[in-house]
Amino acid sequence: MREYDLTNSRWRKSTYSDGNGGDCVEVAHGVPGVVPVRDSKVADGDVVVIGAGAWAAFVDGVRRPC
Numbered sequence: 001m002r003e004y005d006l007t008n009s010r011w012r013k014s015t016y017s018d019g020n021g022g023d024c025v026e027v028a029h030g031v032p033g034v035v036p037v038r039d040s041k042v043a044d045g046d047v048v049v050i051g052a053g054a055w056a057a058f059v060d061g062v063r064r065p066c
Contacts, residue, residue, distance in 0.1 A: 004049060006036055013040050027055075 009028035024040040028047075035055040038047045050058075 002049075004031055004034070004036065006031070006047060009036065011038070011040075011043075 006028055009030060011026040011028050013026045014024050026038050026040045026043075028036040028038075031049075033052050034049045035052055036047045036049050037055075039045055
């Protein structure tokens with residue numbers, strides 16, 4: 001399993017965050033080829049690292065109207 005140093009990563013919270021402790025995710029930018037994802041309420045918790053192509057497909061699917 002590959003490990004990534006995310007110590008200095010810039011995390012961005014989902015724009016769907018309601019600011020009241022709702023369910024939110026954050027993604028880190030600047031890690032080549034992957035997108036680290038974490039629970040915004042547990043910043044020091046586990047991070048899921050997703051391939052950049054898979055993340056792009058996921059975001060595209062979420063943005064499409066049903």
